[in-house]
Structures are given as structure tokens and as C-alpha cells.
Amino acid sequence: MNNSKMIHSQGRELIYGVYQFMKKEKEEGEPVIFLSNLREKVAAGTGVSLSTVKRIIKKGKNKPEGATFSSPRKTIEKPSPKSDLDQFDEEIIRTYCLYAVDNLLAKHGHTVLRLPPYHPVINPIEKIWALIKNRVAARNTTFKLNDVRSLVVEEFNAVTVEDWQKVCAHVMEIEEKFMSQERII
Incomplete structure (x- = not known):
């Protein structure tokens, strides 16, 4: 057998x-x-x-009445429950999500700008991170983890106020360009 x-x-x-x-x-x-x-x-x-x-x-x-047996090693696509939100609904909810800090800032005349994560076009920290990675890549000759780690620390310490000012000025230009094109961020 x-x-x-x-x-x-x-x-x-x-x-x-x-x-x-x-x-x-x-x-x-x-x-x-x-x-x-x-x-x-x-x-x-x-x-x-x-x-x-x-x-x-x-x-x-x-097994429930009328259900069929499943085959081993075969994945079954289970229908999603009706309570689940589809991606479109999630995007709408995310767009209009308010936080307590937003209300507090609005009372004092401030508007909150939420930046998309890992989006370098309008996020200065992402541009600085890209700058550091490029500098490390240019100086990395051994490709050993300890050497890369020390290069990263050196390049973090090498970021100057002028680098930040230049990146922030560039992001502000992009924001103004978006605003003029009526593509609200």
C-alpha cells in the first residue's frame, strides 16, 4: 500500500x-x-x-452541508467578510482622518501637512537619506558591513546645515509648484 x-x-x-x-x-x-x-x-x-x-x-x-472537500496543498480563496473595507474605502477614510492634534492646531490657525512616507519629492528627510546613501556608495570600496557602518556614521556627521537648507529650499519650490498647478498636497 x-x-x-x-x-x-x-x-x-x-x-x-x-x-x-x-x-x-x-x-x-x-x-x-x-x-x-x-x-x-x-x-x-x-x-x-x-x-x-x-x-x-x-x-x-x-464540513458544512453542501461544502466540498479541499485538496491538500491547494490554497482556497476565501471570500472576504462583508465588514471588510475595500482599498478605495480605505483611501477615502485615510484622506479624511482627523487627529486631536489637528483640531488643536486648527484652533490656533495652523494647517497640518501630512507627508507620504518614503516619498522623497516633498519629504526633506528622505532627500537627506538619499544624499547619505549616495555618499556612502561612492566611498565604499570594501563592501564589508563594519566598513559600511563606519561610513554611514561618518556621512551622518558630515551632513551640514547648508545641506539641510538646500534640501528644504528645493522641497519648498516643489510645494509652490504643486500649489500653482492646483495639485494640493
């Missing part, structure tokens, strides 16, 4: 059907073939191991 048989959904249905048939014969008291142990008979009749039959019977008893 080969214990490594792959039993797909139709085969599982068959095994469960054979089990149900033999169980019915046993309950009616008129077996065609005498069955001392029902599960062993199913295993012998189908050519699979007893543990496989037990596992399939257990799944068959627990």
Missing part, C-alpha cells in the same frame, strides 16, 4: 461516500459484507491508510 497517495477533492468525496454507505448498511443490520471494523474496511476498499480514512471522516463530519 502506497501511503504517499495524493487524494484530491473527488477522491475524498468518494471515500466519504463509501464510509456513509457502509455505515448505513451497518445501522440497518443487513450488511452485504460483514463489517467488523468499518474504518478498516473503508481503508482496504479504497487502498488508503487507516489514518487517512480517519482524517477524511473527521473532516467530512465537520
Whole structure:
């Protein structure tokens, strides 16, 4: 007997059907073939191991009415619950999400600008990080982790006020350009 048989959904249905048939014969008291142990008979009749039959019977008893057996190693696409939000709804909610600090700042005449994370066009820290990475890449000759680590520390310390002023001025130009094109950030 080969214990490594792959039993797909139709085969599982068959095994469960054979089990149900033999169980019915046993309950009616008129077996065609005498069955001392029902599960062993199913295993012998189908050519699979007893543990496989037990596992399939257990799944068959627990599955909802009308549902089919799943095949092993096959992913099942489960429908999402109705309470889930689709991506469009999430974007709308994210757009209009208000925080307590926003209300506090609005009372004092300030508007909050939330920048998209990891977006270098209008985020100065991302531009500085790109500057540091470029400098490290230009000076990295050994490609050893300890050397790269020391280069990163050196380049962080080498960032000047002028670098920050230049990057912030560039971002302000881009913001003004967006505002003039009515692409509100």
C-alpha cells in the first residue's frame, strides 16, 4: 500500500461516500459484507491508510452541508467578510482622518501637512537619506558591513546645515509648484 497517495477533492468525496454507505448498511443490520471494523474496511476498499480514512471522516463530519472537500496543498480563496473595507474605502477614510492634534492646531490657525512616507519629492528627510546613501556608495570600496557602518556614521556627521537648507529650499519650490498647478498636497 502506497501511503504517499495524493487524494484530491473527488477522491475524498468518494471515500466519504463509501464510509456513509457502509455505515448505513451497518445501522440497518443487513450488511452485504460483514463489517467488523468499518474504518478498516473503508481503508482496504479504497487502498488508503487507516489514518487517512480517519482524517477524511473527521473532516467530512465537520464540513458544512453542501461544502466540498479541499485538496491538500491547494490554497482556497476565501471570500472576504462583508465588514471588510475595500482599498478605495480605505483611501477615502485615510484622506479624511482627523487627529486631536489637528483640531488643536486648527484652533490656533495652523494647517497640518501630512507627508507620504518614503516619498522623497516633498519629504526633506528622505532627500537627506538619499544624499547619505549616495555618499556612502561612492566611498565604499570594501563592501564589508563594519566598513559600511563606519561610513554611514561618518556621512551622518558630515551632513551640514547648508545641506539641510538646500534640501528644504528645493522641497519648498516643489510645494509652490504643486500649489500653482492646483495639485494640493
